[in-house]
Amino acid sequence: MPTIVSVDDSTVPGEGSSRLLLLVSSDNKHIVVEEDIMSRSRFISKQVEGFEATSQRHAILLPFSSFVLNKVIEYCSHYRGYYLLEDDPDAAPPGRSPVREWDQEFLDVDRNMLLRIIKAAHYLEIKSLVGSCARAIADMIRGKTTEEMREILGVENDFTPEEEHSPSSKCTG
Amino acid sequence: MPTRDQYYAETGNAIPRGATGFSNQHQYRVCHPNILTNYTPLQPPPxxxxxxxxxxxxxxxxxxxxxxGSQDSHVNQTPPKWAAVTQVCHHWRHVAYSSKEFWRVLPLASRAWTQTALQRSQPRPVVVRAPSHVEWRSVRRADSSLEMALQHVSRIQELWLEDSEHSSGGSGVGAPLNALMAFEHLAVNAAPCLEILFAENSECSGVPIPSVLFNGQYPAALRALYLKGFSLPPTSVLLRSPLTTLELESCASMWATYEHMARILAQMPNLETLKLKMVLPEASDNVAPRVEHVVQFPRTQSVCLQGNPRQIYKAMHCISFPPQAMLELSCVPDGRHISQSTGLIKAVLRYHYSSFINNRVSFKNLHIMEDLGMPGSVELKARHADPSGSLILLIHPSPEGGQPYEFGEAAVEIVSNVPLFHELYYLNVSHHAFASSTPWFAMNRCAPRLRGVFVHGIAIHGILDAMAVQAKSLFAKLDYMGCDKVDFKHRREDRRDVFSHLMECAETRRSLRRGPHEIDMTLGCNISSGMMEDLEEFFENGPIVDRPPSRHWDNYRSKFASAR
Structure with a gap:
């Protein structure tokens, strides 16, 4: 559950028709963004609905850094006004369509950043971004052996030798 | 010192309730002292x-x-590579085992794996990817696994029967046994989830698909059908589905006439992709088929037709699609008549091109050179639009070679026969085409609205004489029409001499007459004396001689005089 910080109206720019949101990152940076841009995030949309219900203005405190948040905002800005099937809650789940070219460039970041973006996207409920990040991570580990996967993504092997080599774990689990 | 972000990345937790933001690290540390003391900076990513x-x-x-490095990772590996995630750690294994989506693609490496995937993915629809042929190395595994998978036809969402590179390697049977087995199952079982059916058989064509499929039930979910090398009866229920993708290649006995084909295609109004390769009905003449209604595909994004020019000519009379659609026509010469290709282009453009906007039509493997009795092939890409549109002619020589002049003739044949030039505003000619004289004649006749010419290519000695003569005609026309953009570019920079000066001269004069124009001329070439005389005459007596020549022109004249 996110924390919503009540703020003084004067601290929120865009009073009136411009519909701006104040997002506060975990490093305490205040980022003002148009509500329209962040409407791709179901989480933000729900928060905004809550604001309207209570007629109170709030800043939304988010548990990731401004650097990550800015990346997410960049993504949302790029697809502002676009319909993406993955983000449509009423649409059928999309198939394995080819990754969008812009997404490929956008996600050409180091693995730590990629993981932070996917966590942020998951937190903000931006399905299309989660899907693109997931595909990028899957591409990193595809065809790799178990050891290589552990090494690439820094996962600790917590299996006992018996568990790791037990016949049941090979196929039927 | 770890940041809060690192902390959240490590823990995956949301900010605790009641937190109101922290002005500095100290305040945060005070609130959550335990968390930070347990943090290890070099901990691997989370x-x-x-x-x-x-x-x-x-x-x-x-x-x-x-x-x-592998095209086929699902069938021949035990266990499949992707299953390695279950061996990484407890968390990954738990997630993988609990994910139905993860097991949807059935591994056919062994019956045990297939069985496991079928159980773990239940009740989700599954994807089956198998070779269409039985491979000798996996004959005891893959086919039995496939049979097990096919017993759950009602859950199959995608069925891919692909030709693998090993398919011809060992069985010696030559027949697509797996495909036959799959169709047997499809014949007697309903497949309510089946959305994609892909069957490829490049070894022997004409393997029949049963006329009755899905136990006589309608495949309501089927959206994409790809068939290659099979014999599909035109009455098949597969062709009565609301398809969005239809790709047929080398399928025998599909339809007898174009009228019949049109009636069948009319049942698929939602088609987004249509590819018909070597499946068009025979065409013995150039008479347009008498279809009751041209089949409209309002959602089509891509159309590809392959056949001889007559077949494509007739097929294009049967269908209609939006101007935004990509059209690819691949011609196979039938060796019966010459100039079929140009006839084809005329036909296509007459019926469709005039309405294309921002579209690109690609004619591949157009053997117009053979039509003209010359070796070589032509690729024509046409792009047409409002005044910002352009048309691009790409003339590629064949590996056997051919004289540039002949390629130019081919371009002429296209240019002079295509009525689209009535609405041509910009012309971009590449390679040897401009070396020919006659495109300019053709343009004079056919392009009343021409606003600009872009020429990129290599001028070859011996053909510029003719070009010079036609340059007069060309520039006269361009000047008459007030063309605002002429772009001659040449790759051989070392030959940039006389002709470029002439062009600059023309630019200067045109600017003086008609105001500012955007003209970029960097042509350099060999030039013969006869051509120079022609050009001199052109500039002295041509339509734009009412202004003093530029200094380049003076330089040219002095050089020319000394040379003589």
Missing amino acids: IGRLPVEVLSEIFSYLPHMPAP
Whole structure:
């Protein structure tokens, strides 16, 4: 559950028709963004609905850094006004369509950043971004052996030798 | 010192309730002293602690991705490569085992794996990817696994029967046994989930698909049908589905006439992709088919037709699609008549091109040179629009060679026969085409609205004489029409001499007469004396001689005089 910080109206720019949101990152940076841009995030949309219900203005405190948040905002800005099937809650789940070219460039970041973006996207409920990040991570580990996967993504092997080599774990689990 | 972000990345937790933001690290430390003291800066990245849904989504992509360097990672490997995620750690194994999506692509490496995947993915629809042929190395495994998978036809969402590179390697049977087995199952079982059916058989064409499929039930979910090398009866229920993708190649006995083909295609108004390769009905003449109604495909984004020019000519009379659609026509010469290709172009453009906007029509493997009795092939890409549009002619010589002049003749044949030039505003000619004299004649006749010419290519000695003569005609026309853009470019910079000066001269004069124009001329070439005389005459007596020549022109004249 996110924390919503009540703020003084004067601290929120865009009073009136411009519909701006104040997002506060975990490093305490205040980022003002148009509500329209962040409407791709179901989480933000729900928060905004809550604001309207209570007629109170709030800043939304988010548990990731401004650097990550800015990346997410960049993504949302790029697809502002676009319909993406993955983000449509009423649409059928999309198939394995080819990754969008812009997404490929956008996600050409180091693995730590990629993981932070996917966590942020998951937190903000931006399905299309989660899907693109997931595909990028899957591409990193595809065809790799178990050891290589552990090494690439820094996962600790917590299996006992018996568990790791037990016949049941090979196929039927 | 770790930041809060690192902390959240490590823990995956949301900010605690009641937190109101922290002005500095000290304040944060005071609130959460235990967390920070337990933090290890060199701890590996936290993918293992990603939310289960996220990790599950990552895993779900793996079975759909071929392993690097392998086209077929699902059938011949035991266990499949992607299953390695179950061996990484407890968390990953738990996520993988609990993810139904992860097991949707059935591994056919062994019956045990197939069985496991069928159980774990239940009740989700599954994807079956198998070779259409039985391979000798896996004959005891893959076919039995495939048979097991096919017993769950009602759950199959995608069925791919692909030709693998090993398919011709060992069985010696030559027949697509797996495909036959699959169609037997499809014949007697309903497949309510089946959305994609892909069957490829490049070894022997005409393997029949049963006329009755799905136990006589209607495949309501089928959206994409790809068939290659099979014999599909035109009455098949497959062709009565609301398809969005239809790709047929080398399929025998599809339809007898174009009228018949039109009636069948009319049942698929939602088609987005249509590819008909070597399946068009025979065409013995050039008479347009008498279809009751041209079949409209309002959603089509891509159309590809392959056949001889007569077949394509007739097929194009049967269908209609939006101007935004990509059109690819691949011609196979039938060796009966010459100039069929130009006839084809005329036909296509007459019926469709006039309405294309921002579209590109690609004619591949157009053997117009053979039509003209010359070796070589032509690729024509046409792009047409309002005044900002352009048309591009690409003339590629064949590997056997051919004289540039002949290629130019081919371009002439196209240019002079295509009525689209009535609305041509810009012309871009590449390679040797401009070396010919006659395109300019053709333009004079056919392009009343021409606003600009772009020429990129290599001028070859011996043909510029003719070009010079035609340059007069060309520039007269351009000047008459007030063309605002002429772009001659040449790759051989060392030959930039006389002709470029002439062009600049023309530019100067045109600017003086008609105001500012955007003209870029960097042509350099060999030039013969006869050509120079022609050009001199052109500039002295041509339509734009009412201004003093530029200094380049003076230089040219002095050089020319000394040379003589």
